Amino acid sequence: MSTESPKDLESELDEILDHCNALRQAPVPDDASLPDGYTGTLGHFPVYFPEELAHSAGLLPVGILGGGNKLELKHADAHMGSFVCSICRSTTELGLSGALKNLAGFVTHPICDAAKHLGGIWARNFPEQLAQILYLPQNVNTPGAVRFIAAEYQRLRGELEKKAGRASDDERLRASIGIYNRNRALLRELYAIRRDEPWKLSCTESYLLARARTRIPAEEHNALLERAIPAIRARSRQAQDKPRVVFVGGFCEQPPLEMLEAIDDNCYVVDDDLLVGLRWITSDVPETGDPVRALAESFVERSAASPVQHDERKTKEGYLMEMLRSSRADAAIVTAAKFCEPGLDEQVAWSKHLDHVGVQYLVLEFEEKMTSFEQMAMQLETFAESLLFATA
Numbered sequence: 001m002s003t004e005s006p007k008d009l010e011s012e013l014d015e016i017l018d019h020c021n022a023l024r025q026a027p028v029p030d031d032a033s034l035p036d037g038y039t040g041t042l043g044h045f046p047v048y049f050p051e052e053l054a055h056s057a058g059l060l061p062v063g064i065l066g067g068g069n070k071l072e073l074k075h076a077d078a079h080m081g082s083f084v085c086s087i088c089r090s091t092t093e094l095g096l097s098g099a100l101k102n103l104a105g106f107v108t109h110p111i112c113d114a115a116k117h118l119g120g121i122w123a124r125n126f127p128e129q130l131a132q133i134l135y136l137p138q139n140v141n142t143p144g145a146v147r148f149i150a151a152e153y154q155r156l157r158g159e160l161e162k163k164a165g166r167a168s169d170d171e172r173l174r175a176s177i178g179i180y181n182r183n184r185a186l187l188r189e190l191y192a193i194r195r196d197e198p199w200k201l202s203c204t205e206s207y208l209l210a211r212a213r214t215r216i217p218a219e220e221h222n223a224l225l226e227r228a229i230p231a232i233r234a235r236s237r238q239a240q241d242k243p244r245v246v247f248v249g250g251f252c253e254q255p256p257l258e259m260l261e262a263i264d265d266n267c268y269v270v271d272d273d274l275l276v277g278l279r280w281i282t283s284d285v286p287e288t289g290d291p292v293r294a295l296a297e298s299f300v301e302r303s304a305a306s307p308v309q310h311d312e313r314k315t316k317e318g319y320l321m322e323m324l325r326s327s328r329a330d331a332a333i334v335t336a337a338k339f340c341e342p343g344l345d346e347q348v349a350w351s352k353h354l355d356h357v358g359v360q361y362l363v364l365e366f367e368e369k370m371t372s373f374e375q376m377a378m379q380l381e382t383f384a385e386s387l388l389f390a391t392a
């Protein structure tokens with residue numbers, strides 16, 4: 001139990017949140033400034049990447065989450081159509097402008113056509129980097145799914161070892177799994193606070209705390225969360241009269257921070273799918289036996305739901321209803337990134353189902369590069385008021 005006063009804990013938490021916000025915009029570290037034990041960095045695109053494979057080979061996993069709303073596109077439009085989602089275009093821009101030159105490699109996934117083609121763009125334009133597509137099955141309900149994933153993980157592990165010049169033996173990989181199991185447990189604790197005492201931690205703050213893992217080693221992120229969580233629990237904030245909502249549609253392209261802040265101003269977001277790839281595995285991965293198989297099995301058997309994976313055990317409607325139920329939410333904010341096919345498809349199914357079961361919801365579309373939020377703030381205020389009136 002912490003012996004610090006609530007005031008000290010609050011100022012420590014402010015410092016941690018400022019640090020996380022700075023990390024959000026931090027450049028990829030060059031080799032000279034890497035933490036001890038790492039020989040390079042491996043960029044990976046959303047949604048899910050088994051970071052343990054890179055970590056155990058001595059490559060620092062760096063989540064590549066697009067360029068936000070401060071990046072001007074100068075080169076990317078010559079490489080892809082204007083109908084492609086913002087995160088793919090701004091990621092290409094970051095590469096072409098040299099902002100990702102410190103990466104030793106970049107891994108993307110066939111979650112959609114746009115993301116899959118990033119692999120080819122990378123290989124052609126940055127031949128000095130290892131460009132890889134990690135093929136994760138979109139349908140996990142086939143008998144060969146675990147075997148297929150394990151073979152893919154093993155193939156990629158070999159590529160990473162070659163690039164890093166360091167073997168990732170099973171003992172190292174099991175140690176990495178242990179570090180990430182601790183990280184996943186801490187992230188689950190953050191979400192439990194949001195569910196049980198949402199006035200203590202806003203969605204924006206929780207997002208910043210989770211997102212810090214995309215720039216620092218998991219062990220450092222564990223230490224950061226271990227300091228932050230007691231300080232959050234010690235907060236003496238009063239609960240406000242705000243509706244409890246879940247936020248869905250932020251699984252890949254990142255909503256601007258200002259959008260999350262506008263939602264926080266009006267609602268308590270008691271669950272969401274933001275950065276779901278960092279929380280993809282929902283319980284501990286076994287730390288004994290074959291570690292590659294344990295990771296592959298976890299992808300199938302202990303994983304979150306997402307619009308980019310088909311699992312007949314988790315229907316679109318079913319997992320949203322489960323989010324609403326388990327977080328005791330009154331309503332949903334159903335978003336999608338502009339031009340995101342998987343997200344827009346899910347949005348239609350969700351809206352139709354929520355109409356059917358009589359759950360209130362607000363539909364919002366966003367783009368990482370949007371800069372004007374007044375209209376959205378007004379929509380959110382009206383939505384929150386209508387929910388409060390309905391329950392008064």
Ligand code: SF4
Nearest residue numbers: 085112115252253340
């Ligand atoms: S935002 Fe949607 S369309 Fe764009 S890469 Fe992600 S899943 Fe694909």
